[in-house]
Amino acid sequence: MSSLTRADAERRAQIIDVTAYQVELDLSRGDLPDHTTFESRSTITFTATAGASTFLDVKATEVRSIELNGTLLDLASVADGRVTLPDLAADNAVVVEATMGYSNDGQGLHRAVDPADSQAYVYGHLFLDAAPKVFACFDQPDLKAPYTIVVTAPEHWIVLGNGAATQAIPGRWELATTQPLATYFVTICAGPYASVTDEHDGIPLGIHARASLAQELSDQAPGMLRVTKDAFDHYHQLFDIRYPFGSYHQVFVPEFNAGAMENPGCVTFRDTYLFRGAATQDEILTRATTITHEMAHMWFGDLVTMDWWDDLWLNESFAEYMAHRTLTAITDSDDAWVDSTMARKAWGYAAERAPSTHPVAGSPAPDADSALQNFDGISYAKGAAVLGQLVAHLGDEAFVTGVTAYLKEHAYGNAALADFLGAMETASGRDLSSWAQAWLTTAGVDTIGAHQMGDGVRITRTRSEQAPADRPHAVDVAGWTDGEQVLHVRASLDTDEVTVPVSAGGRAALLLPNASDLTWARSALSQDSLAVLPTQLGQVGEPQHRAVVWVALTDALALAEVDPRLVVETFAQAWPVEDNPSILSRAGLLLTSRVLGEYLPDADVPAAAETSAAAARARLDSAEPGSSQALTAARVLAAATPDADLLGRWAGGTDLPEGLLGDRDFRWLVLRALAVAGAVSADELEAAAAQDSSLQGKLSALAARAALPTEADKEWAWDQLVGDHDRSNYERNALATGFWAGRHTDLVRPYVVAFHRDIPALEGRVGQDALARVASLAYPRTVVEEATAAATREALASGDLSPAVRRALVDQQSVLREVLASRAAFGG
Known part of the structure; x- marks a missing residue:
């Protein structure tokens, strides 16, 4: 239609x-x-x-x-x-x-x-x-x-x-x-x-x-x-x-x-x-953030609705910013902002790197299907960060006054970017045209660097090559040595370079640009800082600073600026002493899913898995039994360990960490790890599914079955994914998630062609929203070969793709090329 x-x-x-x-x-x-x-x-x-x-x-x-x-x-x-x-x-x-x-x-x-x-x-x-x-x-x-x-x-x-x-x-x-x-x-x-x-x-x-x-x-x-x-x-x-x-x-x-x-x-x-x-x-924090996000929409989006989808940010950026601001206020804790850095900004920077990046506001949306593709990390995470910069630019009082005036003037109606900017200009008495052009209507991300020199810190701004703009940044730099913060400076960076004087306090071993995550910009760690990261990061006392480092590592990994082995080494030393829930969870996911799953060459995976599992075991042993930290450590250990005997005992309910006996979701995590390793059979998975008749049990069983590394199981899973079996959106997603898991390149290589043929053919049977998700999850990213990228290039050139599938292929091919570039730069 x-x-x-x-x-x-x-x-x-x-x-x-x-x-x-x-x-x-x-x-x-x-x-x-x-x-x-x-x-x-x-x-x-x-x-x-x-x-x-x-x-x-x-x-x-x-x-x-x-x-x-x-x-x-x-x-x-x-x-x-x-x-x-x-x-x-x-x-x-x-x-x-x-x-x-x-x-x-x-x-x-x-x-x-x-x-x-x-x-x-x-x-x-x-x-x-x-x-x-x-x-x-x-x-x-x-x-x-x-x-x-x-x-x-x-x-x-x-x-x-x-x-x-x-x-x-x-x-x-x-x-x-x-x-x-x-x-x-x-x-x-x-x-x-x-x-x-x-x-x-x-x-x-x-x-x-x-x-x-x-x-x-x-x-x-x-x-x-x-x-x-x-x-x-x-x-x-x-x-x-x-x-x-x-x-x-x-x-x-x-x-x-x-x-x-x-x-x-x-x-x-x-x-x-x-x-x-x-x-x-x-x-629990993620759920609370979602609750406050959706409630913010009662004012931003529901009371005042955008005229058309190109002003999507008037809904999502505001709800994203307000959710974290509100949760911080009502909990009297900065954990929401740390979580924003680890979960949301990492997502947004990935969207910014993709060929499909777009401005926060005014991104072309000629029709509803194309508008759907802009519900991404730009409209959410970047837009929220831009609002933080607007607060810094105008002051909080003028910002709140302008927001209230905007909501009251357009209550129960619709509005556009010009209406919002007009309210802000009236409240602040300042012209925002150049600010809006730089931050809202131009795509791209700047890079912030820092260098300690004599009695000062030189802070640099490198503009995006693809879409250069003169973006002012409210930014800070922190320096740490052996657990002591030896410097912390703030600056208004409205030129490409500024030097901020610092009092004598010693030279920082680890220098962190944008340490408090005040702006939307890549944090470029110097080679000196990267060299000491494994030994220094675990001693940094501010969770927000540690979060910025992990996101900087994620970016540098994607840009082939950091060897994935350094990420493993940093994880091995810093993660066992980490206590922030969001950092523990997201860094663990980065390591198990991306580094072990994609970036490292095959030959390096066994040793890296052993190292990662040892770090997870150390965190599990040091955590209070039954605590959030212990649960996260157990999950990471289950995902990383090559010890099939341990996984087998856990699957059978033996030697489980405290608090996990009878936890069905944890058991499925273990069973899926066993499936990836080929250490469990389809019959055993079917028996486990019979013991868990819930909706989540059914989906977990599908994901585990799809992960089994045999020709027959892959053939079954692919047919269930793309065949006419009346599978729901969640069932397709579960099958897609399990299918490519593990390092089974020779086994799944034939399905690279099948993906580019069969997934686009789901259009008409699956709505665009659901199709976008299954196309992203089913993309053969773990077949890290030029042939995979070439197959995608050929499919894109055909021109016969729905907007949902096209966007998924463009973005997933971009991620695949990041991994290919990393392996070319660092071996593999």
Whole structure:
């Protein structure tokens, strides 16, 4: 089906203004086995230029009737997801009755059956352009309108949505009329959900999950509600605007494509955020950050919505920045900013290195499909960092004043970049045109370096070669020697070089540019600093400084500036004494997934795995039993160790670290490691799956089975991934994740050709959002050969790729080329 173009959206917005939606959904058979459709009736009132015509969006299994102003339209006019509405009056009403299809790819109205109890659940994920799969509508972000929704469902189900839901009679739920919403914010969640309810400051609160997760929900809801309540208090105080959407539900739904979605009044989250077993502090922090991120969207995105997708940053950059700022304020801890550095900025810098990099704001989005490709580390992490620079540039008081004015002026409507900059200029009295050009509308990342010389520190700015811009940076430099911070200077870097005097305090062994991660820039460590990194990093007393070093190493590794063996050596000495949860987790993932998985040549992997496992064992032995640090160390040890005997004992429940007995997710991690090593059979994995009948158990079993290193198992896994087996989005992702695991190049090399043939062919069977994920996960990156890159180049040259697949291939080929360059530079 055609993707909505910006030109078509602008023309339609000039003709019509939507005044209200009334939507009736009949999900009454949704609990029946293998039920695939539901009934939808939409009544839309709108004003229009008299005599004009426009189009309505509807992507139905069957359209039964379309009535415009009392006249039935010819159903033959429905084509390619659109129907023409001719000869409009000044005031209009269109009624569409249709049969819609449930999805299994996470878009539209997704239906999933929980294998733990065979109960069915549905949820609406209408982002980015999936609303017409649920109800007929004018599907673009600037045609906001209030919604009144009625849902018929099985009597044992509950129904949740954007408006407060009331069960009028058994099985019939009426939702309160909403404030004006964009179509992509509308949701319905229905099923036998378990619930925990509360109230805060006059706001009804609810947290919901599948019935099979009722105990986990009960145990973890108090912590999530505490974050929710504290965040509401902080946002109310900061913005001076109360939460505008009535009740506030947070629903943990199965097989969700994203981390969460900011539907007003009914936020949906992936239900893996409800932890089945032991959880690290890093994981709990990530969940809290997601909660505060989605709540920030109630103001940035929901109350004020972008005109079009090229101003996506007005949603995501703000929510990203506000989430970390808010969590820091309500916890009185900097852990959120450390986590931002390790998890989010590393993601953003990777996006900046990719050929698909783009400006924070104003990135071309000629249609909805192309806009989807810009939901990446630039729009989230870089945009948040840029807002931090704006605060430094204007001062916090002017920033908050400008934000509040912007939100109040455009409440319940739409806005664009110019509107935001205008509010900021009024609040600060400063012209922001050059600042915006440098930071918002020009792509690229600068590099910050530092050199100690005499009584000063010379700080340098090297501009991006691809997109040079004169970006001012609020930046700092720290110096450490044997655990003592011997210098710390701050500077406003608005030229390519500045020297900052320092008091006498000795020469720093380890000099860290942008040590406090104040700006968006690569931190270039000098050769002298790199040489002492293994011995010095573990002695650095500031977690934020250590996080910056790890991200700098990640960047330098990708740019073939650092030998991956140095990363292993640094990990071996610094990781066993690390205590920050985010650094432990993310550095461990870097080592096990990227360095051992891709960067090191095959000959170096066994020794590096032994070294890494020894570091993980040392951290496990030094950690308090059952602690977050111990759990992270056990996970890294399971992923790194070549000791199949140890893994076998753990899989059987013997000699497990404290707190992990009966932890099903940890057992699957161990079983997958055994599968990669060929030390477990398909029958043994099937037996393990029978012991864990949960949705997560089913997915873990698929990933482990796909990792088995035999021709028969690879053939089975590939057929399940790309064949017509009605696999869900999560099942495809699990299969793709396991398929390429391990160093089995000769075995999987034939599937390089299969990938470039079969994955693009999924278009039409899988939505663009889900297709982008499976194409990225299924890319043959572990076949580190020029032939892999050449196959991708040939596929890209064909021109016959969807935007989702094209973006995935461009970015994954770029990562593959980074690994190839590293091996060429450092052997292998």
